[in-house]
Amino acid sequence: MFQLNRSIVLFILCFMNIFYIVNIQSIDYQKIEREVDQSPELMKSVENSFLQFLFDKYFIKSSLEDDSMLNVSFDLCVDFIIFKMSAAQLVKPKPHEQWWEQCLGLQVSMLTFSQWLGDINAQSRVAVREHVKNKKYKSILDIPSGLCIDFFGFKHNGVDIDYYVIDITPKLVDYAQSQGINVRCGSIEEIPMRDASVDVCYARHILEHLDYYQKAIFELIRVATKEVIIVFFIKPGEKSDKINYSDCGGYFLYHNYYNQQQLEQYVQTFSQVDEFEWEEVSSNEIILHIYLTTKQNSN
Numbered sequence: 462m463f464q465l466n467r468s469i470v471l472f473i474l475c476f477m478n479i480f481y482i483v484n485i486q487s488i489d490y491q492k493i494e495r496e497v498d499q500s501p502e503l504m505k506s507v508e509n510s511f512l513q514f515l516f517d518k519y520f521i522k523s524s525l526e527d528d529s530m531l532n533v534s535f536d537l538c539v540d541f542i543i544f545k546m547s548a549a550q551l552v553k554p555k556p557h558e559q560w561w562e563q564c565l566g567l568q569v570s571m572l573t574f575s576q577w578l579g580d581i582n583a584q585s586r587v588a589v590r591e592h593v594k595n596k597k598y599k600s601i602l603d604i605p606s607g608l609c610i611d612f613f614g615f616k617h618n619g620v621d622i623d624y625y626v627i628d629i630t631p632k633l634v635d636y637a638q639s640q641g642i643n644v645r646c647g648s649i650e651e652i653p654m655r656d657a658s659v660d661v662c663y664a665r666h667i668l669e670h671l672d673y674y675q676k677a678i679f680e681l682i683r684v685a686t687k688e689v690i691i692v693f694f695i696k697p698g699e700k701s702d703k704i705n706y707s708d709c710g711g712y713f714l715y716h717n718y719y720n721q722q723q724l725e726q727y728v729q730t731f732s733q734v735d736e737f738e739w740e741e742v743s744s745n746e747i748i749l750h751i752y753l754t755t756k757q758n759s760n
């Protein structure tokens with residue numbers, strides 16, 4: 462039923478390179494290309510998945526919506542690069558990124574994991590849903606999604622919002638898919654989405670689990686247009702940064718403490734940031750709201 466020959470793929474790849482030069486210079490496509498191409502096995506699986514991806518995402522959709530071929534090609538180029546980025550980055554996860562895949566369900570049971578996360582009534586989740594609803598945001602990226610508890614929370618509250626879901630852990634991505642959720646595998650430090658593509662990026666209980674927060678905050682601000690919401694379970698404070706991790710057979714689980722002033726100074730280095738505020742929600746949780754400039758929002 463679906464016939465896509467190599468010349469069409471090559472044609473699209475040419476478009477990719479042209480659009481890469483003029484439109485999406487921020488992505489280091491050459492590096493990604495090299496990483497993917499160094500592994501023939503990965504390249505094969507990327508090609509196969511790409512064919513399926515084209516079929517699912519564009520050919521059915523474009524015939525229904527009658528997109529022009531040029532627009533389809535442009536979107537295709539960008540999405541394929543993003544898709545390849547995700548694939549490339551999944552090849553070499555860092556030790557702390559692998560902890561979840563390697564230890565959840567084994568050293569740490571899924572029940573314990575779900576108890577760490579709290580259910581849809583966890584105070585920070587309720588506060589975030591209320592806030593997003595009041596702000597009338599139209600789209601949200603939930604990264605990392607974990608067990609997709611917030612996805613179900615928003616559904617439960619009947620909040621009408623385009624919901625995007627990303628997590629780095631393949632077994633959690635599989636779980637989300639089994640729940641019928643359209644989820645992507647990717648890192649918060651290299652989010653596989655375009656600049657300014659959602660109203661709000663929402664990151665709960667993750668910055669303390671990274672080796673540091675800067676790359677993630679950079680990415681969250683890049684992808685959001687209106688606000689970045691970060692929920693901390695270790696409240697930033699006056700003491701100096703403290704990077705703590707436990708080693709589980711070579712896989713690291715960080716529980717970092719961050720200096721609040723230093724974190725605020727970093728947030729303020731972004732031209733897109735209009736203002737920020739802290740919202741205390743419980744004895745151990747605090748929400749950082751980073752509001753982005755209306756200038757960017759009017760684009």
Ligand SMILES: C[S@@+](CC[C@H](N)C(=O)[O-])C[C@H]1O[C@@H](n2cnc3c(N)ncnc32)[C@H](O)[C@@H]1O
Pocket residue numbers: 557558561578604605606607608609610611627628629630633647648649650664665666667670
């Ligand atoms: C403590 S859970 C939080 C999940 C969810 N935000 C919540 O509050 O229910 C941490 C999650 O981060 C994911 N994760 C760890 N490192 C990541 C990274 N670099 N990029 C994206 N997700 C990551 C793990 O797979 C796990 O699902």
